[in-house]
Amino acid sequence: MAIVRGADRAELALARAGEEMRGTARARYLRRWLPIGIGIFLAVAMIVVAAAAPLLAPMSPSAQFSGAVLKAPGAVERHLLGTDEFGRDLLSRIIRGARVSLQVGLASVIFGFALGVPLGIVAGFRGGRSETLIMRCTDMLMAFPTLLLALIIVTALGGSLINEILAIGVALTPNFVRLARGLALTIREQDYILAARALGGGQLRVMAGHVFPNALYALVVVAPRYIATPIRTEAGLSFLGLGIPPPTPSWGNILSEGRQYIKCCPWLTTFSGLAIMVAVLAFNLVGDALRDLLDPRLRGE
Amino acid sequence: MFQYVLRRLLIAVPMLLGAMSIVFFAMRVLPGDPCVAMMGDQATSEALADCTRNLGLSRPLAVQYVDYLWRSIRLDFGNSFRQGYPVSEYIARMFPHTFVLVMASAIVAALVGIPIGILSALHRRNPLVDYPLRIIALLGLSMPVFWLGILLLIVFSLRLDLFPLIGGGDLDGVIGMIRSGEVFSHPGDFFAGVGDVLHHLTLPALALGFTLAATVSRLSRSAMLEIISQDYIRTARAKGQGERAVVYKHALRNMMVPLLTIIGIFVAIALTGTVLTETVFTRPGLGKMLVDAIGARDYPVAQGAITVFTMIIILVNLVVDMLYAVVDPRVAYR
Numbered sequence: 090m091a092i093v094r095g096a097d098r099a100e101l102a103l104a105r106a107g108e109e110m111r112g113t114a115r116a117r118y119l120r121r122w123l124p125i126g127i128g129i130f131l132a133v134a135m136i137v138v139a140a141a142a143p144l145l146a147p148m149s150p151s152a153q154f155s156g157a158v159l160k161a162p163g164a165v166e167r168h169l170l171g172t173d174e175f176g177r178d179l180l181s182r183i184i185r186g187a188r189v190s191l192q193v194g195l196a197s198v199i200f201g202f203a204l205g206v207p208l209g210i211v212a213g214f215r216g217g218r219s220e221t222l223i224m225r226c227t228d229m230l231m232a233f234p235t236l237l238l239a240l241i242i243v244t245a246l247g248g249s250l251i252n253e254i255l256a257i258g259v260a261l262t263p264n265f266v267r268l269a270r271g272l273a274l275t276i277r278e279q280d281y282i283l284a285a286r287a288l289g290g291g292q293l294r295v296m297a298g299h300v301f302p303n304a305l306y307a308l309v310v311v312a313p314r315y316i317a318t319p320i321r322t323e324a325g326l327s328f329l330g331l332g333i334p335p336p337t338p339s340w341g342n343i344l345s346e347g348r349q350y351i352k353c354c355p356w357l358t359t360f361s362g363l364a365i366m367v368a369v370l371a372f373n374l375v376g377d378a379l380r381d382l383l384d385p386r387l388r389g390e
Numbered sequence: 391m392f393q394y395v396l397r398r399l400l401i402a403v404p405m406l407l408g409a410m411s412i413v414f415f416a417m418r419v420l421p422g423d424p425c426v427a428m429m430g431d432q433a434t435s436e437a438l439a440d441c442t443r444n445l446g447l448s449r450p451l452a453v454q455y456v457d458y459l460w461r462s463i464r465l466d467f468g469n470s471f472r473q474g475y476p477v478s479e480y481i482a483r484m485f486p487h488t489f490v491l492v493m494a495s496a497i498v499a500a501l502v503g504i505p506i507g508i509l510s511a512l513h514r515r516n517p518l519v520d521y522p523l524r525i526i527a528l529l530g531l532s533m534p535v536f537w538l539g540i541l542l543l544i545v546f547s548l549r550l551d552l553f554p555l556i557g558g559g560d561l562d563g564v565i566g567m568i569r570s571g572e573v574f575s576h577p578g579d580f581f582a583g584v585g586d587v588l589h590h591l592t593l594p595a596l597a598l599g600f601t602l603a604a605t606v607s608r609l610s611r612s613a614m615l616e617i618i619s620q621d622y623i624r625t626a627r628a629k630g631q632g633e634r635a636v637v638y639k640h641a642l643r644n645m646m647v648p649l650l651t652i653i654g655i656f657v658a659i660a661l662t663g664t665v666l667t668e669t670v671f672t673r674p675g676l677g678k679m680l681v682d683a684i685g686a687r688d689y690p691v692a693q694g695a696i697t698v699f700t701m702i703i704i705l706v707n708l709v710v711d712m713l714y715a716v717v718d719p720r721v722a723y724r
Contacts, residue, residue, distance in 0.1 A: 229408040232707070234662040237699055244684045244692055245416045321534055325666055328536050329681050348540065348670075355544045362537030370532035 128374025135368055138184055139191040146181035150338050153177055162356050171356045173346065179357060182338040183364050189339035190368055193253050193323040194316040200258030201265050202312060208262075209269025210304065214277050214296050224270070227263045235260040235322050240331065248331045256326075257319040264315060265308070272304040279303075314376030317369045324365045340365045394715050402708045407459070409700045414458050417693055445471075445689070462701075467694030472686055477694040480679065485698075486565060487558050488675040491598065491667065492660045494591050498599025499656065503606030510607070511614035512637070523607075530604030535663055539597040539670035546593060556672035559583075559590035594671045598663045605659060606652060613648030617641050646717045654710035658703045 138145060147167065153175045154168075162171040162179075170179040212223040230238070235257065242256035276282060277300065285295050326332040327341025335342055340361045347357025425441040442448050445468075446457065461467065467477035506523050513519035547555045564583040567573050573580045617623065618641060626636045665677035672678075676695055683691035 225404075226408075229405060229412065232405060232409055232658075232703060233412075233700070234658050234703075236662040236665065237696070240665070240680070240684070241413060241416045241696055244696075317532070321532075324534055325536065328534075328666065329669060330685060331681075344537065344540070351540060351544055352548055355548075358537070358540045358544075362534065362540065365537060366529075366533050369534070370528065373528060373532055 124374050125378035128371050128378060131367060131371030132375050135187055135191060135371060139187040142185050142188050146178075146184040148178050148181050150177065150182040150185040151336065152181075161354070162360075170360050171354070173343075173354075173357055174350060179343075179360060182343055183340065183361060186338045186340045186343060186361070186364065187368070189250065189327075189333055189337065190320050190323060190365070192250065193257065194320040194368075194372070196254045197257040197261060197319040198312055198315050200254060201261030201315065202308070204258065205262040205265025206269040206301070206304075206308060209266040209271075210273045210296050210300050212266065213270035213273025214300055215292065220270075223266065227266045230260070230263045233260070235318055236325055239322055239326060240329075243326060243331045248326065248334060250333055253323055253326060253332055257322050260322070261315055261318065268308060268311060269304060272307055273300050276300050276303050310379050310382070313372065313379060317372035317376060320372065321365070321369050340368075395712060398708065398711050402704060406701065406704050409704060410459060410462060410697060411455075413693065413696050413700060414455055417689065462697050467697065468690040470683075470691050471688045472691075477690050480691065481676065481694055481698055483562070484674060484676050484679050486561055487673060488661075488664050488668070488677060490561065490587070490591060491594055491664055491673070491675060492657070494595035495598035495602060495660055495663070495667075496656060498595050499602040499606045499660075502600065503603035504610045506603070507607035507610030508614050511611045511618065514615070527604045527607050530600055530602075531608075533601055534666075535597055535601040536666045536670045538601060539594065539667060542593045542597055543671070553593050554590055557590055558673040558675065559587035561587050590673070594667050594673055597670070598660065598667045602656065602660055602663065606656065609648070609652045609655065610645070613645055613652070614641065616648070617644050620644070647714060650710050650713050650717065654707050657706040661699055661702060 147169070154172065154177070160168055160172045162169065165172070168178050168180070170183065172178055173182070208223050208227075212220040233241075238260040239253070239256040242259060243252055246252040246255070273296075282295060282299055285299050290298070323332060323339070324341040324344070327339045328345045330342070330345060332341055333339045335346070343361040344358050344365070347354070347361060351358055425438050425445065425447065446454060449457075465478050465481075467481070469476055470480065506527065510520055510523040510527075543555060546552045560583055564580065564587055567576070567580050567583065622644075623636060623640055626640045631639075661677075664675055665680060667673070668675040668678035669681050676698065680692060680695035680699075683689075683695060
């Protein structure tokens with residue numbers, strides 16, 4: 090009984106302390122903006138690193154230093170994060186790898202957006218048989234987890250940057266179809282759509298000229314949420330050896346090559362994996378923040 | 391009820407058909423001749439023609455398609471191109487390994503994820519509880535399973551030497567003992583075998599389980615939040631029931647429906663997770679088999695593995711939908 094009392098008391102104390110923390114305006118401000126700030130900072134940092142990779146990397150990612158093979162971080166002064174089995178500088182390779190991750194991340198979201206949004210708008214605006222057809226196909230694609238679908242497509246086409254983007258982009262498409270359809274369903278009931286129709290605007294014209302621009306804002310705000318998925322999927326594909334072929338460094342294939350050396354040289358896998366996690370974390374944070382801004386009801390879910 | 395089950399079954403059939411069509415057409419219609427891919431550019435034209443004939447690729451596409459569907463339903467995926475044995479046999483041998491991995495990681499994910507989700511829903515206004523839990527969930531969501539796996543291997547296998555570095559243990563032996571009844575005649579050997587399998591299973595299950603726990607905690611958190619705001623919870627509180635009784639008797643019981651949803655989503659993600667997990671831990675299983683087959687360009691094996699993955703995902707969702715009707719009879723009348 091005494092133990093139960095003690096537990097209750099501890100819970101009460103915890104609740105009180107939490108109440109105090111929650112109460113102050115500053116705490117509330119921090120609670121709201123700190124995760125967003127961290128996410129935006131990391132995401133922008135990654136974009137800068139990827140864009141300026143050749144300038145930032147201390148040396149060429151493919152330069153082989155035969156005198157410094159598999160050196161630990163800091164063992165040789167100029168190799169801050171150490172070197173791999175060919176004596177290539179790990180830091181330079183990770184910096185260059187940011188490019189692949191970001192390219193796949195952005196391009197596959199754009200691809201999914203470009204393919205999914207028109208389909209979603211047609212489905213939502215027109216309804217009827219075209220809606221049934223589009224949504225059934227969407228449900229079917231939804232049944233496949235992203236990585237599995239990407240595996241199927243990459244198996245058929247072979248691994249390369251373009252194929253990865255294509256594969257992951259297709260896997261992302263159902264998300265955009267659903268979003269766009271939901272928006273189109275609301276927009277279609279608006280008076281300005283009625284007005285546009287009354288003025289003699291054809292379906293295509295109304296969809297492209299009125300529904301799409303009005304849905305665009307919400308769609309663009311939500312889109313960054315989906316960047317985290319392709320970055321992680323790309324890393325997974327590269328890790329399995331089905332992504333970008335080896336001479337080009339990507340975080341996944343650095344990690345995969347480093348796997349053979351985990352006994353002696355764990356830094357190869359540790360740092361490349363850390364890069365993947367930070368990138369995914371950054372876009373997850375940004376995505377959550379954007380969703381909260383757009384729909385305060387879902388905050389913190 | 392019967393109508394509901396029938397309707398749901400009728401939806402699952404075209405789903406399965408559609409998904410399998412995607413697999414088939416992705417493999418066949420997309421550019422790239424499987425024979426050229428398997429045998430390389432240097433293959434003689436006779437060898438290529440031979441391969442094409444063996445795989446039945448010279449027949450009209452429609453015939454191949456129907457043949458593929460018909461054979462897949464009977465779980466006949468042809469013979470491995472490399473080794474020659476039937477793909478279905480290989481799949482049957484690999485399936486138990488993947489099955490135990492998914493089950494073990496489900497246990498880890500449930501033990502970690504569900505309490506975190508419920509706690510963070512109940513204490514969502516308390517930053518001292520909410521913050522750490524949200525950070526854990528976010529890290530789990532962002533951490534690739536293959537990286538976590540390698541970190542675990544570095545620490546627990548290489549540094550501390552507590553767990554094996556590769557392999558899946560003698561699961562076949564254990565299953566064989568159950569089949570032959572040796573469980574009863576040699577219980578000692580049996581438990582040693584089970585122990586060995588669990589020993590090999592621990593790290594993979596932890597890695598996959600932790601990364602999935604984040605998803606589970608998110609789903610159970612929103613499920614709990616929804617339930618907490620229901621009228622019957624308010625009624626229970628208004629009756630003067632203690633907070634514990636409200637949570638255990640009313641809230642948790644009604645979590646069965648969302649929990650089923652979680653299981654459905656979970657199986658889909660966990661199955662793809664096994665592809666990466668089995669590769670990191672060099673464990674036998676369907677995922678590793680798929681990756682190896684793609685690497686070796688063994689199309690029949692790859693296609694068989696992907697088809698089985700798809701079938702499992704759709705079937706699990708079908709079963710989950712059926713269970714909805716059992717747990718919550720209202721579902722059937724909607």
